[in-house]
Amino acid sequence: MSLSVRLQHDLPDIKLDLSFDAPPGVTVLFGRSGSGKTTVVNAVAGLLRPKAGRVAIDGWQLFDTDQNHWLPPHRRRLGYIFQEGRLFPHLTVRQNLLYGRWFAPRGARREDPDKVIEMLGVGHLLDRRPTGLSGGEKQRVAIGRALLASPRLILADEPLAALDDARKAEILPYFERLRDEVSVPILYVTHSAAEVARLATSVVALQDGKVVRHGPASDVMADPSVAPAGVRAIGAVLQVRVTEHHADGLTELDAGGARLFLPRIQHRVGEGLRIRIPAQEVILSTKQPEGLSALNVLEGVVDTIRAGEGPGAIVSVKTPAGSILARVTRRSVAALGLAQGRPCFAVIKTVALAPQDVGGRLNAP
Amino acid sequence: MGWLGPEELEALKLSLRVSFWATLVTLPFGIFTAYALARWRFPGRQVLNGLVHLPLILPPVVTGYLLLLTFGIQGPLGKLLGEFGIVVAFRWTGAALAAGIMAFPLMVRAIRLSIEAVDPRLEQAGATLGASRPFVFATVTLPMILPGVIAGAILAFAKAMGEFGATITFVSNIPGQTQTLPSAVYAFLQVPGGEAAATRLVVISIIIAMGALLLSEYVGRRAAARVSGS
Numbered sequence: 001m002s003l004s005v006r007l008q009h010d011l012p013d014i015k016l017d018l019s020f021d022a023p024p025g026v027t028v029l030f031g032r033s034g035s036g037k038t039t040v041v042n043a044v045a046g047l048l049r050p051k052a053g054r055v056a057i058d059g060w061q062l063f064d065t066d067q068n069h070w071l072p073p074h075r076r077r078l079g080y081i082f083q084e085g086r087l088f089p090h091l092t093v094r095q096n097l098l099y100g101r102w103f104a105p106r107g108a109r110r111e112d113p114d115k116v117i118e119m120l121g122v123g124h125l126l127d128r129r130p131t132g133l134s135g136g137e138k139q140r141v142a143i144g145r146a147l148l149a150s151p152r153l154i155l156a157d158e159p160l161a162a163l164d165d166a167r168k169a170e171i172l173p174y175f176e177r178l179r180d181e182v183s184v185p186i187l188y189v190t191h192s193a194a195e196v197a198r199l200a201t202s203v204v205a206l207q208d209g210k211v212v213r214h215g216p217a218s219d220v221m222a223d224p225s226v227a228p229a230g231v232r233a234i235g236a237v238l239q240v241r242v243t244e245h246h247a248d249g250l251t252e253l254d255a256g257g258a259r260l261f262l263p264r265i266q267h268r269v270g271e272g273l274r275i276r277i278p279a280q281e282v283i284l285s286t287k288q289p290e291g292l293s294a295l296n297v298l299e300g301v302v303d304t305i306r307a308g309e310g311p312g313a314i315v316s317v318k319t320p321a322g323s324i325l326a327r328v329t330r331r332s333v334a335a336l337g338l339a340q341g342r343p344c345f346a347v348i349k350t351v352a353l354a355p356q357d358v359g360g361r362l363n364a365p
Numbered sequence: 366m367g368w369l370g371p372e373e374l375e376a377l378k379l380s381l382r383v384s385f386w387a388t389l390v391t392l393p394f395g396i397f398t399a400y401a402l403a404r405w406r407f408p409g410r411q412v413l414n415g416l417v418h419l420p421l422i423l424p425p426v427v428t429g430y431l432l433l434l435t436f437g438i439q440g441p442l443g444k445l446l447g448e449f450g451i452v453v454a455f456r457w458t459g460a461a462l463a464a465g466i467m468a469f470p471l472m473v474r475a476i477r478l479s480i481e482a483v484d485p486r487l488e489q490a491g492a493t494l495g496a497s498r499p500f501v502f503a504t505v506t507l508p509m510i511l512p513g514v515i516a517g518a519i520l521a522f523a524k525a526m527g528e529f530g531a532t533i534t535f536v537s538n539i540p541g542q543t544q545t546l547p548s549a550v551y552a553f554l555q556v557p558g559g560e561a562a563a564t565r566l567v568v569i570s571i572i573i574a575m576g577a578l579l580l581s582e583y584v585g586r587r588a589a590a591r592v593s594g595s
Contacts, residue, residue: 045493073492080493086486090508103495149494
């Protein structure tokens, strides 16, 4: 199942002009607010009619302005998860969940309501009305409602942005389950690097209505030029496997042969997962560090150095674990004589690997 | 109702019948017009808005005379209806037509306010879930505006009960045929010794008007509580 998007549209501030093809899995539209992400999703959903363009799912055209073809939203077979939930206040949770299912063609009702209700843990809410639900509960119901419409594509427009951090941590695993257990492709809009790191199969980075980078999450997020939320959002995404839980409260991970240590996480030994390492938590050294309290030291070679506007620079280091990004000062770059091809060591503090940057199970590659 | 004379009772029954049908028949048009005014942007929207409100602003006698010109035996629409054997001039159906048109603006205003209070994004959500426009209206919009629709209907009913000027101009004041409650009050006041009967009808009018208002408040609150889920 693949999605192909080509769009041109004039927004008040920017001109949207982009095209991309999304492979199966979760495609994240990533960019700062005002970059045109929501416009793309609304055009795919049919809630906004773009000036020109074409969108197709597996060759099935949703619209094509060249051929004057336009499917109305209700015939596009989508599941749209909105930022604010948009549950129907006059219906119970059960009626909300089954709303889209009722309109789905009989033969296309793939998802079993009982399974979805169980997966999302909303069984005890079925007879309540949305008004009394917490933000997290509302969003779980919204996910279920979209899924039970048996859509060919799920759209999610910053579904976590209205939630606090605790609620975000509550909802993210459900999106991971959606990615791993349901075969529907997902187009997911966010400006959060942590969400990209945990969910994305591929990333489309938008800036001022244009695609600036497009590719696998680990590649795009390792590119310092893709920094929608400022330098704090820059970070590398590594694919790792849990090797051991140590008695002193640390979990040991294997990252392409290199060892990493994290504060204890819940994942089982042998489980694959993704971690995001923020660039500002990485220190570089040209010599093997000694007498250092940090546990994670990765040996590698400097790949690229990008100087920002301020005193900082982002250095990308190729290590066996993958590309690591480090945010250092330009002065340090000069003092250490860092240049492309120069061997160096990336030092990561253990506690820097925060739980919200640790994702769940990964699809088998 | 033994204390009411046969003529008074007849006027009351006729008024109830006229108002009931006036409300019931105009309600679908009222909902449609309110929806169009609240949600659609089309050329002539302000003209439609003006037309709907005209009966509220025009002297009722003018509205009645215009109705007579259009729906009278010789009027263009009156002739057309006559082809099908329908005559509204000087019949109770004509009284219902006059009452319906006079009550229409109030009904549309109440319903339009409730439609404007519905978040269009909920209707969009319905569409993305596979509901076509009519289904979105039936399953999302209509249940949510129900309090406004009921309030508008009750208000229109009360207004129809009290309609006088347009009715008497259009269909005259024929006992048993077009003599509604207000027309009967007027008629009783024209004859010596009719004050007692007029007073009884006035009391009934007040009771019905107050009852309608209280009922619309009550139903509106109940329905609002149901819709908001509290």
